[in-house]
Amino acid sequence: MYTKRGIEATCQPGQRCTVKVYGQIEFLTGDSLYAEQDDIANRVYILDLANPWQPDSSITPQAKIDVMTDTGLVSQTFSLSYDSTISLTITPVDSDTVPSAFVFVNPTAVQSFLDSAAAASSASQPETTSEITFAITQSDCTAPSGKYVSHGRYKDGSTLTYVDSVFMQYTASATAPLVCNQGEIEILE
Numbered sequence: 001m002y003t004k005r006g007i008e009a010t011c012q013p014g015q016r017c018t019v020k021v022y023g024q025i026e027f028l029t030g031d032s033l034y035a036e037q038d039d040i041a042n043r044v045y046i047l048d049l050a051n052p053w054q055p056d057s058s059i060t061p062q063a064k065i066d067v068m069t070d071t072g073l074v075s076q077t078f079s080l081s082y083d084s085t086i087s088l089t090i091t092p093v094d095s096d097t098v099p100s101a102f103v104f105v106n107p108t109a110v111q112s113f114l115d116s117a118a119a120a121s122s123a124s125q126p127e128t129t130s131e132i133t134f135a136i137t138q139s140d141c142t143a144p145s146g147k148y149v150s151h152g153r154y155k156d157g158s159t160l161t162y163v164d165s166v167f168m169q170y171t172a173s174a175t176a177p178l179v180c181n182q183g184e185i186e187i188l189e
Contacts, residue, residue, distance in 0.1 A: 037111045044102070045132050061132070061134045062079055074113075079104075082101070141179060145172045146169075167188040
């Protein structure tokens, strides 16, 4: 489930806006963290974006993993990369969304971090959360103003889990209506 979600837009005058979509997933596992390392390190994060948007390849997506141990919170951030092969195998949530799949660049580093976190906790099932951040860019510069929905999911092996949806209210720019990334985006609850 998302325990936190949102969107941030950074716009420099006369330059393209960078929009970041983020969500936090809380994993309450039935197994120990040691047993979950492989699944977490090889997890596929999926962002189903509404058709007028696509992932921004100029900004590396990231996953920040937090583990609550006996001695406190330990965190580490890992880079993700777009996987075109997996993306093609995933069915969109809606007819007007396109799924993009992301995997860890270095799954071994993720496993090593989780191994250390598990060793630092006497609890067999420490609470684990992942905050995933993607940057998006507008792909259809003629997209009309309106409400658009995107979805977050993740995949472990062959199991696909739906996380949540993000509703965006898009208002096309009045001064540059046919220029990408010039409109306004607001998250609707």
